[in-house]
Amino acid sequence: MFPKASILIVDDRPENLIAMNALLEGTVDSVVTAGSGNEALAAMLDHDFALVLLDVQMPEMDGFETAELMRANSRTRDIPIVFVTAVNREQKFVFRGYEAGAIDYVFKPIDPFILRSKVAVFLELYERRASLERALEANRILMREIHHRVKNNLAMVASLIGLEERCLKDEADIPVLEDLKGKIDAIVLVYDLIHKTGDVSSIDMRRYLGGLADGIMDSVERPVDPVRCLVESDEIRLSVNQGETIGLIVNELVTNAVKYAFPCVSGKAQVPSPRTGTISIALRAGEGRCVLSVSDDGAGFSPEGSDTDSFGMILVDSLARQLGGSFSRKEKTVGSRLEVEFPWSGDA
Secondary structure, eight states, X not given: OOOSOEEEEEOSOHHHHHHHHHHTTTTSSEEEEESSHHHHHHHHHHOOOSEEEEESOOSSSOHHHHHHHHHTSTTTTTSOEEEEESSXXXXXXXXXXXHHTOSEEXXXXXXXXXXXXXXXXXXXXXXXXXXHHHHHHHHHHHHHHHHHHHHHHHHHHHHHHHHHHHXXXXXXXXXXHHHHHHHHHHHHHHHHHHHHHOOSSOEEHHHXXXXXXHHHHHHSOOOSSOEEEEEEEOSOXXXXXXXXXXXXXXXXXXXXXXXXXXXXXXXXXOOXXXXXXXXXXXXXXXXXXXXXXXXXXXXXXXXXXXXXXXXXXXXXXXXXXXXXXXXXXXXXXXXXXXXXXXXXXXXX
């Protein structure tokens, strides 16, 4: 939030500070004065200024040095600077001022009308920026509230599915509800991250995929032998819609890998040979594209190729197309590897 507009006048001569203050009376809400470059830099650490009127000729630290130090500090680098000088009208000195960070010059003797007009322009820009910041903050608050409510509503639906699952008499229907609940949980995690980080525009995919993998492995029926899920991701941020889509794809592929690459012991299923299984999720960024891969060292694809004709694989292919990308199966000596490649600009 922006405070009321204030300007800083910097001059080593007290009489000049008094005169400038008088000239600007009624033009600005608040005026702060400083008698040296060091005083000015200290004042800028305690106040937010819409403009700095900076005398060029000062002992110890002149206006050029003060401006350069302002530009080197992240807190003060964006404050507009107008140099005030009675000398150095030569072009080379004027250029030096612009290189140091000046926006404009006012030459002495000061014309009151010109000074007030220039100050008024910078104050108006400051107020417009403040108004835009307030509107953006209000929008951020609204979006966070919307995402929070979406997350809560989805969590409620997932809870209702869990209750329904416990009441089912036909156990054949349970996997259908578990699959639906897994998809909802993948989307809920997106909104949970938004609520925690406050970023409503993009998702940190490394953090998201790590949490998603943990959630999937905790929720699916585990085989007799231990199966671990590893996640590797470049520093990639995707939009909320892209993040949701990737979450649904990963949920489908990892769940299938646990079920079919490392089958559980149930009914007439055979006990797999004792071994540790690994599912790997990787998201890599290339030039203009991202590649998501989910691989395992389990049973691999069936010879008939029916694995990629199932409803789950058709769903993944459809989701990949929504990203503007493609879904493919890659040959692997042991186990299976599935990839989704999609365009990425580097910005969420």
